[in-house]
Amino acid sequence: WGFFALLQGCFVFKPSPKKRKVSHETEHDLGEGEVVSEDTELRFLTCQSLWNQIKAETEQIQEDLNKQLFDNLTGFLRQSHADFPEKTTEWTRGLRSREIPTAALVLGVNVTDHNLTFRSLSEVLQNNITPYVALLEAKNCAGIKHLMQKLLGQLMNCQVDEDSLEDEDYVQVSQKRIRCSMSSLVTWYQSVTKKTDSATPSKRTTSSSKYGQHPPIVVVLKDMESFSTKVLEDFIVISSQHIHELPLVLIFGIATSPMMIHNLLPHSVSSLLCIELFQSLSCKEHLSTVIEKLLLSPQYPFKLGEKALQVLINIFLYHDFSVQNFVKGYQVGNEHFKLRPWSGLAGCEGGSRRAGEGLLTRPCNDRTKSNGFKVYVESQGSEKQIALLTEDSCLKETVQELLENLHVYHENYISVLRCLHIFTSFLPKHPLGKQLRELHCTCLEDRVWETEEYESSLQLARMLNKSDLVTMLQQCVEIFVSSSGKQFGEIVEKLKEFLTQFQKLEAEAFQEPDVSISSQKELQKKTDLYHLQKTLLELKESKRSKKLTKFELLRFEIVDYIDSLVRQYLLPADHKTLHEVMYFNTASMLREHLNAAPRIALHAALNNPYCYLKNQALRTAGGSISNKAPDICIVYRLHLECGRLINLVDWLEAFSTVLMATEEPNADASSSDQDDDVIHARFIRAVSELEFLGFIKPSKQKTDHVARLTWGGC
């Protein structure tokens, strides 16, 4: 954490190159055998430091989000064995069955994220509650024997790590490990705690005061679902036999629902447990926080474009719910730094001008490489154009200015976006999405005010009631006040003015009673049908032509003002010059890397070898099979035309026909005989390759047939 603070500090105020020389050795990865130019080095370093910051930040976010959960858990653990060893002689003690305190930790289905959670959990436990924490995984615990071995190994080892001074202890432990039963664990625990009691006070006071006299033994079953019932039953029964001597606490990591405990364990076993439920934060909320803190913060110059962000969010929502994978995908986006010559500038954007100067020595050479910049140059006057293309200093100035602009744009963008989100998230049906990330995506995509959804949400906003409007305005004021942008003073003033106007309105409304009520009273008096109809019509007329009330006028004014803010500040990023320095938008690259389609790739390779081999001879028109293609491709193409069972003889026939297609028909008999053998061998090899790839398998129904295993088989 300290390291992160240091990095952050040096980043914002003075990104001195000295600090960044942390990992000089690896920079060659980016150079890829070329001459490692100063530029690539710089880019690599920027990338590296940025990534370190981001990583630290994500970990911090995770920690913060889990804090509540862990606090509850530690409270539960502390309390669960508070009265160990029992001294109380209450009559209930004898009668009540001693249940094993158990925490059911519901973590959600994103199993990939769990490891990190468990790691930090065990860290927290070891810091606060007990040194004895064992993490068990189902794949290591096929039988009760393995489970006990793992458990004892982890517990006794952790003791060894605790104080490696006592060597004779270690020998004892290793001897005992042969007998892995609960009773040896009990004796071990007793010896350990006794030692704590009698050991020299100077050495032990710290640890015993930290953990208490009898720290509980925490056994974490990471993936409860995968454990077999038998193992769990046995383990729980055994532990419950020793709960008097051993302060044992179980933590079940559950991915689906806690109901599963009842499905897994019979009542006779679950009655030995004292289960309390702990629910972790939903992963969607986690993702929202990560996006808000990483992408929607001016602190990190590395941004994702609309398409790239959409790809990552889709993978998250459609496939795995894993925040970890989302962050990994974000990291892949860092490839950006490798590919774009100008992206080295991204690092200095938040920094001072001085930092920029250092970085700007390089881009002068490849000034025309950046497309966006070219456009910018062309849009300038001719004098300016020449200056930009020839004079380094002028270029530097301009680039710095542009970067500065971009930074200011971000700050404004984020605040206004949040402000707009406050309005839209209140609306019924959420035309612009419930989450901030959805709104962000829409804004990135195009001018948000040109979309239909924006139009409809403005219309809805014009119908908000007063109390909602006031709270929203107050929230907006808070956002603008707390944001780092400089030019929001005006906006805040304006919003506050609206608020005071509201107060005035309220006061006025208090004074003059409503007119419509009186007219309604009149309405009630009249009993005559004709008159009633008449007055109703009049009322309708008056309503249509009625002037808007003051409140309504004010409401329009506010909505219009918000609209103007949006139009001013929520311009999509790709309209800004030099946006490509910070934005990564190659969605196809992300999709290729993160959402691979092996079946499709394999099919493409075998069906159309040209797309990988790039051999002109393989280029075929239409669906015909070239005989120049690799054998396996020909065999594959032929097998696509068959049903579930493929006759090998027919297949070979077709294969040889394809191969012989272009050869001269009048070849002499002897050579064709030889050819047949070769073709046969080639065919067999290709077929076995196909079998190896899992497309076919030998069939038991007919000996000279093989069965297809892929699509179209049935």
Add this chain to the structure above:
Amino acid sequence: MPNLEHPAYPAAKLLQLESLVPCRESQVSLLLSIFGEREQFTFPSIFIYGHRASGKTYVMHTLLNTLQLPHVFVNCVEYFTSRLLLEEILIQLQSYSEAEQTSHVPCDTLNDFVRLFKQAVASRELQDQTLYIVLDRAEQLREMEANILPAFLRLQELTDRNVTVVLLSEIVWELFRPNTGCLEPVTLYFPDYSIGHLQKILSQNHPPVYSADFYAAYINILLGVFYMVCRDLKELQHLAALNFSKYCEPVVRGEANERDTRKLWKNIEPHLKKAMQTVYLREISSSQWERLQCDDGEPGQLKGLSAHTHVELPYYSKFLLIAAYLASYNPVRTDKRFFVKHHGKIRKTNFMKKHEKTSSHLLGPKPFPLDRLLAILHSIVDNRVAPTANIFSQITSLVTLQLLSMVGNNDQLDGPRYKCTVSLDFIRAVAR
């Protein structure tokens, strides 16, 4: 009531024993007559069975301890391999004999065991007294090596020492009998406690502050509520201890005296009913229950475990699960009809075969191949689904979450087959 009588043991001890084992006097007296005097050889093996919490372990324990008969008590679940079991018996034997801990001797086979056992018995001053080896949860022995159970049954003969093996189990002897034949033990059945027995045993241990009658009345109410669902003595004891403070509440507050049974009943009855739905089923833990009692809160605030049935799944996982469910419960022949848009006409008659008319939910899920799952997935998802690696890994993660299960996992290349293991209610919740 048979009074325990035996010439070998002092009458005072027998009286004490009798008071400790209420409602099991006849069994104890039978056991005593089987055991005979201390030095007498008795049956080589005794098999005691009866339901959970019918006092098998407790009776044996108290009997052996009160009369101070030399014995070894081992739980076969805890010592799950034959080696651990045999070693544990030896360790217990040694710890009896001397204070000094002899170093640990590995004992891998029964042959070793017999040898070491003879040594251990010899070193102990047993004076030819019968040694009892009690093996609790003896049904576990069947899962160990085949020779363990028969050998224990004739341990007396093998070791040529005065030893008797007592097996305790919840299942009948017929399920133990090995194919190869063995020495038949004496079997002894411990019947379930009747409601009268339960009342007697539970009321025996009344808290010192209150009178026995008061507590007996409480137990009466408790049994009235719980006897229908639970006859497990241990569980009832647990429940009695949990809820007693609530029962006493009116007395403590001075609203009722100890004899005011009706008032007390009115106070406790709904409370116990609630307990039956929550604590007894382990929906909420007993410590949470106690906390609720202290705070006088409504248990409605605390949701039980089964209240959290909702599982949040990624978009495609949901569809995969639904597709798996459809594949598991629909016959293959109907796929075309359900999932192809222009399936043509299907004659109503003869459409369903006879066995298909029984509800497929009664028959349980049927296995289906991966391809069928993907085909159904493609037809139920609106937009196109690319068969990406993520989709396949989602299937695997559904298997690890135990929502699907793999059937006959011989070879991945062989076209894996799955079964959907979730219920209709679950699928309804997912599909919503």
